[in-house]
Amino acid sequence: MTNPVVLVADDDDDILLLVTTRLKRDGFEVIQASSGDRALELARERRPAVAVLDIGMPGLDGLQVLEQIRADEELREMKVLLLTAKAQESDVRRGYDTGADAYVKKPFSPADLSTRVRELLDGA
Amino acid sequence: MVVSRISFAVGLGLIGIYFALPSGGRTQSILYDVIGGSAAVAIALSIRLHRPRLWLPWALFSAGSAFFVLGDILFTDETPPTVSDGFYLAGYPVIAAGLLLLMLEAGGRNRRAALADAAIFTVAFALFQWVFVMGPAVRGSGSLAEHVVGGLYPAMDVVLLGAFAGFFVSPAWRTPSFRLLFAAVLALLFADEIYGVDVGAYSSGDWIDAAWLLSYVLWATAALHPSMRELSEPRREPSLRVGFARVAVLAAALLTVPFVLLVQALRGKPLEPYVVAGLGSAIGLLVVARLTGILRALERIRLRERAARSLAEETQYRLALQNDELVEADRLKDEFVALISHDLRTPLTSIIGYVELALDENVEPPLDEERHSYLAVVARSSERLLRLVDDLLFVARLQSGRLALAPAELDLCQVTGQAVEEARPRAEAKALTLSFLGSSPVVIEADKGRMFQLLDNLISNAIKFTPDGGRVDVRVVPALDGAVIEVSDTGIGLGPGEAELVFDRFFRSARAHEQHVPGTGLGLFIARAIAEAHGGTLTASSTEGSGTTFRMELPSRTAPQPEKAGEELVA
Numbered sequence: 059m060t061n062p063v064v065l066v067a068d069d070d071d072d073i074l075l076l077v078t079t080r081l082k083r084d085g086f087e088v089i090q091a092s093s094g095d096r097a098l099e100l101a102r103e104r105r106p107a108v109a110v111l112d113i114g115m116p117g118l119d120g121l122q123v124l125e126q127i128r129a130d131e132e133l134r135e136m137k138v139l140l141l142t143a144k145a146q147e148s149d150v151r152r153g154y155d156t157g158a159d160a161y162v163k164k165p166f167s168p169a170d171l172s173t174r175v176r177e178l179l180d181g182a
Numbered sequence: 183m184v185v186s187r188i189s190f191a192v193g194l195g196l197i198g199i200y201f202a203l204p205s206g207g208r209t210q211s212i213l214y215d216v217i218g219g220s221a222a223v224a225i226a227l228s229i230r231l232h233r234p235r236l237w238l239p240w241a242l243f244s245a246g247s248a249f250f251v252l253g254d255i256l257f258t259d260e261t262p263p264t265v266s267d268g269f270y271l272a273g274y275p276v277i278a279a280g281l282l283l284l285m286l287e288a289g290g291r292n293r294r295a296a297l298a299d300a301a302i303f304t305v306a307f308a309l310f311q312w313v314f315v316m317g318p319a320v321r322g323s324g325s326l327a328e329h330v331v332g333g334l335y336p337a338m339d340v341v342l343l344g345a346f347a348g349f350f351v352s353p354a355w356r357t358p359s360f361r362l363l364f365a366a367v368l369a370l371l372f373a374d375e376i377y378g379v380d381v382g383a384y385s386s387g388d389w390i391d392a393a394w395l396l397s398y399v400l401w402a403t404a405a406l407h408p409s410m411r412e413l414s415e416p417r418r419e420p421s422l423r424v425g426f427a428r429v430a431v432l433a434a435a436l437l438t439v440p441f442v443l444l445v446q447a448l449r450g451k452p453l454e455p456y457v458v459a460g461l462g463s464a465i466g467l468l469v470v471a472r473l474t475g476i477l478r479a480l481e482r483i484r485l486r487e488r489a490a491r492s493l494a495e496e497t498q499y500r501l502a503l504q505n506d507e508l509v510e511a512d513r514l515k516d517e518f519v520a521l522i523s524h525d526l527r528t529p530l531t532s533i534i535g536y537v538e539l540a541l542d543e544n545v546e547p548p549l550d551e552e553r554h555s556y557l558a559v560v561a562r563s564s565e566r567l568l569r570l571v572d573d574l575l576f577v578a579r580l581q582s583g584r585l586a587l588a589p590a591e592l593d594l595c596q597v598t599g600q601a602v603e604e605a606r607p608r609a610e611a612k613a614l615t616l617s618f619l620g621s622s623p624v625v626i627e628a629d630k631g632r633m634f635q636l637l638d639n640l641i642s643n644a645i646k647f648t649p650d651g652g653r654v655d656v657r658v659v660p661a662l663d664g665a666v667i668e669v670s671d672t673g674i675g676l677g678p679g680e681a682e683l684v685f686d687r688f689f690r691s692a693r694a695h696e697q698h699v700p701g702t703g704l705g706l707f708i709a710r711a712i713a714e715a716h717g718g719t720l721t722a723s724s725t726e727g728s729g730t731t732f733r734m735e736l737p738s739r740t741a742p743q744p745e746k747a748g749e750e751l752v753a
Contacts, residue, residue, distance in 0.1 A: 070528075076535040083542065143528050165531035165568060168538055 067097035080168035094118025193399030205387030218251035228405035236414035242280030249273035274338035278345035300348025357409030366400035620658030647673035
């Protein structure tokens with residue numbers, strides 16, 4: 059059985075590496091994107107099981123990427139976890155309204171984030 | 183009051199008896215002197231009875247009356263000047279001086295106005311008096327001494343009336359005593375004038391005596407009335423009024439000249455142009471001076487009011503400006519704190535996350551113990567920094583009134599138990615006994631996250647301030663329509679007066695400073711804010727040196743909060 063694929067998108071390289079490292083250690087296969095546009099491209103190419111999207115990205119932001127995913131017939135079933143440091147309730151609400159499956163606030167514990175990803179996969 | 187009534191009744195009775203006695207008889211004459219003498223004594227006694235602040239006027243009234251009585255006793259039908267005339271003529275200025283003193287005292291700040299009013303009256307009456315009473319007396323037949331004495335009586339009436347007029351328009355208290363005094367002077371002047379117009383027509387026991395006797399009785403009654411005390415008190419007019427009475431008085435004074443001229447012309451008597459012109463000019467000038475004074479006073483009041491108004495307006499404007507600045511400064515501060523908090527959280531994400539990765543025990547090669555301990559310190563410190571940032575953000579949100587609760591039914595015992603269990607490792611590290619007492623379920627409506635934050639703050643606080651080996655007790659008790667939670671410790675306690683201060687933002691107790699207990703002074707401020715947002719109360723009580731108890735009372739239902747508009751921050 060191949061490892062589940064997780065897409066991680068964040069414009070901050072440090073955070074991208076942090077999440078990637080943790081998820082890889084926990085046995086996921088990780089694909090990285092440092093912008094929303096790239097993330098959407100990779101999502102269509104690789105069909106990851108879970109996408110971890112940062113909300114605050116230049117260009118297409120996390121919420122817009124989520125909208126595109128939900129609008130795409132073939133990607134619709136993908137699990138999406140949103141990450142944000144913006145800490146605004148309206149964002150959280152918009153996130154869930156747009157169809158996010160989970161929401162994690164920065165700063166977060168990488169181990170906890172990994173657990174949440176695992177839960178999303180198991181719940182599927 | 184009783185004394186004055188009795189004296190008035192007795193006086194009237196005696197006057198009645200006086201007229202019942204045979205006219206011109208010796209008994210009648212003695213009764214006259216008795217009435218006058220009693221009045222003089224009564225006035226003197228009234229000073230002792232009522233002890234007015236200003237006693238001199240009343241002493242003068244008593245002395246003046248005594249002079250009149252002496253004049254009465256020594257009165258003969260001889261041609262003037264007699265000793266009797268001397269006493270009579272001495273009585274007037276003494277009484278006038280008393281009236282002037284009362285007037286000046288009552289006037290307070292308005293003495294000059296009162297004096298001017300008195301002067302106008304005096305001059306107007308002098309004109310009247312000269313033309314109708316004094317002139318004929320002076321020009322009449324008889325010796326020079328007779329002329330002088332005959333002219334002095336009406337002149338003394340002028341003096342008395344002048345003083346009386348000033349007193350009448352003065353702002354003195356309009357008490358019964360004032361009215362009685364007014365009537366007494368009026369009776370005296372009335373009798374004098376009737377007497378003066380035709381001196382020869384008078385004989386002892388004449389009806390004019392009634393007016394003179396009444397004057398004595400009224401004067402004594404005025405002095406015996408308790409309200410005479412107020413007459414000697416200064417009274418300030420609430421504001422300058424150009425009332426009808428004042429205008430009428432000034433107009434009457436101005437009309438004296440045409441009136442006198444008209445009457446003399448009708449009677450075919452000499453017009454005395456020099457006297458009329460001289461006194462008439464004096465009246466005119468005095469009235470103009472008085473009116474100028476009134477106008478100036480009004481102008482001063484107007485200017486003062488305008489100045490006061492513009493000052494008030496300016497103050498109000500400045501206050502509004504200052505308030506705007508304060509509101510803006512407060513808003514900027516909140517924005518600043520929110521921004522800083524957010525910008526601090528981003529790098530903290532990397533620090534906390536990477537330290538966690540580095541401390542991961544399933545990675546090869548394992549960390550040596552020394553480096554592991556270093557990183558453990560970094561982990562602890564960054565957690566503390568994160569908590570501080572969260573607290574600051576929370577306070578900033580509180581200050582801008584954006585604390586939103588999500589109340590739901592929960593078991594307070596379960597939430598408290600959870601908070602206690604979470605704190606247990608910290609308590610055990612200090613060898614503290616951490617006990618929890620409470621039996622589930624204690625159901626209330628509250629925001630679970632906030633309630634946990636509050637309880638964690640209280641318990642952490644208790645652990646922090648309790649020395650190694652001490653105790654921290656947490657109790658949850660159901661109450662009528664709500665619940666009570668108590669967190670007690672055996673810690674350092676609070677200093678005097680600190681029980682309320684501990685809830686202030688950034689407050690740190692003196693003991694915390696002394697003993698270097700770390701903290702920001704935000705935890706209890708936040709705890710109380712959360713308790714109050716739930717409609718509850720949080721209070722502290724302490725015995726210095728032997729621990730502190732925090733007591734929170736929560737209602738079973740949180741009052742619905744008004745929906746806040748705009749974007750809301752969440753931690």
